[in-house]
Amino acid sequence: MTQSKSIIVIGGGVVGISCALSLQADGHDVTVLEPGPVGEGASWASCGCIAVGEIVPLSQPGMLMKVPGWLLHPEAPLSLRPATALGLMPWFARFAANSIPTRMRSIAADLAKLTFVATDDFKAQIADIGHPELLVERPVLKLFDDEGDKATMGAAFDLARELGCTIDEISGLEAHDIEPGIAPDFRYAAVLRDWSYVTDPRKLVLKLTEAFLTRGGRVLPVSGADFERDGAQITAVVCSDGQRLAADEVILAAGTQSKPLAKKLGVTLHLEGVMGYSTALPDPGVELKHTVFYPKGGFGITPYEDALAVAGTVEFASLNAAPKWRRADVLVKRAHRVLPGLRTDTRERRMGRRPFTPDTRPIIGRSRSIANMCFATGHGQLGLTLGATTGRIVADIVAARSIALDIGAYTPDRFHHSGRADVGTNLQGGRNDD
Numbered sequence: 071m072t073q074s075k076s077i078i079v080i081g082g083g084v085v086g087i088s089c090a091l092s093l094q095a096d097g098h099d100v101t102v103l104e105p106g107p108v109g110e111g112a113s114w115a116s117c118g119c120i121a122v123g124e125i126v127p128l129s130q131p132g133m134l135m136k137v138p139g140w141l142l143h144p145e146a147p148l149s150l151r152p153a154t155a156l157g158l159m160p161w162f163a164r165f166a167a168n169s170i171p172t173r174m175r176s177i178a179a180d181l182a183k184l185t186f187v188a189t190d191d192f193k194a195q196i197a198d199i200g201h202p203e204l205l206v207e208r209p210v211l212k213l214f215d216d217e218g219d220k221a222t223m224g225a226a227f228d229l230a231r232e233l234g235c236t237i238d239e240i241s242g243l244e245a246h247d248i249e250p251g252i253a254p255d256f257r258y259a260a261v262l263r264d265w266s267y268v269t270d271p272r273k274l275v276l277k278l279t280e281a282f283l284t285r286g287g288r289v290l291p292v293s294g295a296d297f298e299r300d301g302a303q304i305t306a307v308v309c310s311d312g313q314r315l316a317a318d319e320v321i322l323a324a325g326t327q328s329k330p331l332a333k334k335l336g337v338t339l340h341l342e343g344v345m346g347y348s349t350a351l352p353d354p355g356v357e358l359k360h361t362v363f364y365p366k367g368g369f370g371i372t373p374y375e376d377a378l379a380v381a382g383t384v385e386f387a388s389l390n391a392a393p394k395w396r397r398a399d400v401l402v403k404r405a406h407r408v409l410p411g412l413r414t415d416t417r418e419r420r421m422g423r424r425p426f427t428p429d430t431r432p433i434i435g436r437s438r439s440i441a442n443m444c445f446a447t448g449h450g451q452l453g454l455t456l457g458a459t460t461g462r463i464v465a466d467i468v469a470a471r472s473i474a475l476d477i478g479a480y481t482p483d484r485f486h487h488s489g490r491a492d493v494g495t496n497l498q499g500g501r502n503d504d
């Protein structure tokens with residue numbers, strides 16, 4: 071048993087609450103700060119996948135060349151808001167710099183180290199809270215109109231396979247046999263065997279929170295606003311209501327809002343909120359048993375327990391940009407290409423900001439400038455997948471236990487460097503290809 075500490079977790083999204091549960095299991099006294107409705111962080115708007123093979127970064131070769139098109143076509147699956155484009159350029163340039171094949175490979179390998187253990191960690195987590203039924207262990211399907219459409223995923227599939235993912239290619243008709251609701255005229259499909267999905271991402275966070283509370287944890291409906299310090303040590307977290315909470319350890323898991331909070335401590339995080347939208351259709355009129363992605367349309371359709379959810383879009387906008395709900399509506403319109411019988415008259419729209427780093431790697435670990443903070447953010451498109459794994463790693467860091475995998479690649483200090491764009495090594499041995 072490790073020595074019991076008083077720990078504040080800032081942020082009660084899927085990552086924060088997973089950290090809180092793991093730390094609580096080690097006997098610590100844990101308080102979570104969560105100002106929003108529990109369960110309605112970015113994961114609420116997600117595709118709900120334990121996306122083991124989602125390891126090839128979005129920064130694909132030729133990325134910068136595509137930016138003008140994204141500015142001109144605001145409803146394209148990937149877009150960049152013109153009003154915020156200038157402010158986002160430094161982040162974006164770093165993101166695009168990672169399209170070099172050697173970096174893509176290195177990032178994919180670093181993500182695979184985490185995603186390949188994610189299903190086991192997730193299953194252990196939901197078994198521990200008594201809700202194993204929250205996971206549906208069925209592979210995910212990707213659909214392609216034709217040869218050219220399939221070719222857009224070719225390099226990503228090759229790299230994912232090379233690193234150990236299982237992807238089977240089948241015909242569109244075979245996909246239609248598996249899911250008769252799918253239009254029969256897709257030419258090709260892929261079965262992503264390592265993936266699975268959750269029955270309801272909001273319920274997942276609610277159930278994790280419920281278990282945490284039942285075991286004696288506290289969730290306060292306030293924001294973490296500032297810190298009191300004694301040199302490299304945080305002594306207290308100052309909350310939005312003015313109360314001051316003394317802490318032995320602080321976990322920063324506030325999703326995209328981790329960036330301004332880290333800045334208060336002098337730690338620069340290259341983190342932006344990449345927006346995505348989801349529309350829940352409680353009366354869809356078609357049955358689906360697998361999550362189905364249509365990459366060309368930029369969305370996935372997940373059969374949650376009480377609705378089909380059409381979710382996707384990659385919208386680069388500033389950290390606090392307001393949602394553009396028509397982007398959610400465009401996805402629903404396009405979803406008829408996949409499910410011609412889809413009924414869309416009753417719907418509920420959600421928006422989530424994926425906390426994205428330019429190198430797609432999450433930010434997990436300590437910064438050398440703060441002795442008692444552990445970072446747990448920047449999970450991009452993989453926060454739901456990696457919540458349980460991150461929680462386990464954070465608990466190991468706090469307990470100073472040895473960690474089976476090298477976490478140097480996820481260090482928060484990788485953003486502090488001389489400005490060189492190449493891959494270097496920082497003082498802690500982490501890489502600098504942010």
Ligand SMILES: Cc1cc2nc3c(=O)[nH]c(=O)nc-3n(C[C@H](O)[C@H](O)[C@H](O)COP(=O)(O)OP(=O)(O)OC[C@H]3O[C@@H](n4cnc5c(N)ncnc54)[C@H](O)[C@@H]3O)c2cc1C
Pocket residue numbers: 080081082083084085086103104105106110111112113114115116117118119120121292293294295323324325326327328331345346347348381382383421422423424425446447448449450451452453454455456
């Ligand atoms: C369309 C879409 C599809 C996606 N699909 C998938 C998928 O299939 N699989 C997958 O793994 N991931 C997916 N994701 C990504 C996933 O949702 C995120 O990576 C994940 O939600 C990040 O978790 P988080 O806890 O870090 O952040 P969040 O879920 O955003 O939670 C952060 C929490 O911190 C709170 N907070 C903010 N500021 C403060 C503060 N100052 N003090 C205290 N609390 C604060 C917020 O209220 C929020 O609840 C998708 C996302 C989107 C948008």
